[in-house]
Amino acid sequence: MTDHTPDHIDLSHAFASRTTRMRSSEIRDFLKLVGQPGVISFAGGLPDPSLFPAAALERAAAEVLADPARRNFALQYGPTEGYRPLREWIAGYMARLGVPCTAENIIVTSGSQQAIDLLGKVFIDPGDTVLTTSPSYLGALQSLAVYEPHWATIDLPTGAISGNRVPDLAYLVPDFANPSGETVPVAQRQAVLDTGHRFDIPLVEDAAYHALRFEGDPVPPIQALDVARTGSIDRSRVIFAGTFSKTIAPGLRTGWICAAQPVIRKLVLARQASDLHGSMLDQMMVHAIASTGYDQQVAAVLPVYRQRRDLMQQALLRHMPEGVTWSLPEGGMFFWLTLPEGLDSVQLVRQSLETERIIFVPGTSFHHDGGGHRNLRLNYTLSDGPTIEDGVARLGQLISRQLETTPVEASRLVGAAAGT
């Protein structure tokens, strides 16, 4: 460990055991390369900055800061639960999604990442079992891992659970899932609910991409299905995590949790102990956008991302060699590719970065069970059309070259090692 040269104090004995579960996200590491000349990033789930509602945010900030009463409110210590008008707006939005509720069912969080962390803090004891898909969202795996759970895999569409562990919590991204791009249909959502009721556990529904539907009929949130069964948000075991990061702007760090009041009250205590409350100015700016034109903002974002999805689909069809497979996502930000047997996405991203200056996230990052060596996730929301075409073409050529130079024997070995 270079940390422990005589130049640095060695406090490694003092670190908590949970820190051994903390690892840096490849996405966060790659993020440092974004914007460097010549680098094409298909890595992060980054929105296109040109779609941020810049003028409206500028106006909102100016209006808050020019009015003494609102300014003093924005700059002083504020409520842990969040800015009340924003909580009320979110409650109205949840009602539109089929979840009638009040501001008492809402806590504002610093993005949905903090929502996931607070849920881990409130629900996971070391040794508890968290049920999720494989692949699942990297950031959730990282946040929840800190609370030292075991993992169990739920297979969709069968609903089968791996191993013999009894789950204590389930975590899902049902809409245009990160990373798989897939959307869980209603029948499977009902089956997930059945599983939740059978084990009497909380179900976390991470709806980060819910608003980014390009086509097809909307599927009701799992929480809405549970409210329809139980009659009330306060009787629901589903905990809905939403965010403004993908629709308004991630730098404002504003997301939310909608849940039964006893759950919200615990989360408020957990957040009080975590950081007291979120930025008041950011919440007031988000509220200004949401309350005056959330639908228009989403409507401005959707066609751009839809067009980029179409361009990436066309580029993939044109440039990917035979044996590379994927499905067309109906929304969200990602394609999820499967490589032919014998190729390894971790090796691919290393070479892609070195020779092509193209970055993406290898599938291994999204698996708690060691899988994903043949998968990669490609983001299409940050890049313009020519960049998508250029990047996918070069990535396709790189994969083709790797296929040509991968001897059949080595291919079998790698396939076996990856458990395929």
Added chain:
Amino acid sequence: MTDHTPDHIDLSHAFASRTTRMRSSEIRDFLKLVGQPGVISFAGGLPDPSLFPAAALERAAAEVLADPARRNFALQYGPTEGYRPLREWIAGYMARLGVPCTAENIIVTSGSQQAIDLLGKVFIDPGDTVLTTSPSYLGALQSLAVYEPHWATIDLPTGAISGNRVPDLAYLVPDFANPSGETVPVAQRQAVLDTGHRFDIPLVEDAAYHALRFEGDPVPPIQALDVARTGSIDRSRVIFAGTFSKTIAPGLRTGWICAAQPVIRKLVLARQASDLHGSMLDQMMVHAIASTGYDQQVAAVLPVYRQRRDLMQQALLRHMPEGVTWSLPEGGMFFWLTLPEGLDSVQLVRQSLETERIIFVPGTSFHHDGGGHRNLRLNYTLSDGPTIEDGVARLGQLISRQLETTPVEASRLVGAAAGT
């Protein structure tokens, strides 16, 4: 439990055991009363909003949001470590305090409350022993308790440690301590360092009030003393937590940790899993104020708070009955009062709220060991002179009335029950 009526789902079996350690802060609960007509608050450590650098913050926000490049940076996902120019400014500030360091020794946090939470996450295993003073900062007791430590008390000035536990981490507020108002002199800081070296543990120095010195010679941070001993911040076991909440504005949620690089790297991983990063706009606004006029901002705040401290001191001398004692703080935001034997601060605050509409924080909130029944903390930074005079006068009269009506026998009983 009213939560578990048939109207609410009962997920209490699903909550993690650490949630039993979460309790609501009296300060946060009282905060909801601040600003209500007729309520005088001596409760929170709230800065006076009239001292926020409003015009400069308004200008800073406008400048960031009007410039496309800076605006896109502010609104996009950002670095977990924090806004680099702010980290560099903080490194320069730390050097002025006697801690030469670089931006690599700094992580920006969402206020010093998040700093404390991240330190708990990184350092405390369940059953570890945290050494602190009694009383100590309520918010730290709450944040760290979530990681399920045992507590041990270090007595200052003797340096004696209660019980037989070997400490794993120490936490102190050495400047105008919250709540006691006391400042730890250099010789005792060296003794605390000796203790840290003897047990080979990290020492957390919460310097939230450090900049608010009204008079007397500055005392070097414990971290500066350790750097002088070991020769480098990277060899120091002291972890310094600072904040802009008391000098610029708490609603912007911006604080920092300065520490050896191996510690900072762990904290970055912990923050990545907690909330990815803080509000970029807030950090850029804080940087604008700090880099163009931090000293002027502090110089604008100090005389106002000093005058209010003096007014509260005069009011206490005039209105408190014999037997109530306190020391004059040289800075910070609080007086720490000790009541005569037989009185109880928890009972006092209930009556004070009911009959006088005056709130403060009873000493019990600041004790991990059940003490503090005869103490109360009074904040003087939020109230103007007439309010301080009126509030202290009525509080003094209430205490006098309680003293008159407290039968000697009951007084002895309460004293015995409180272990005094």
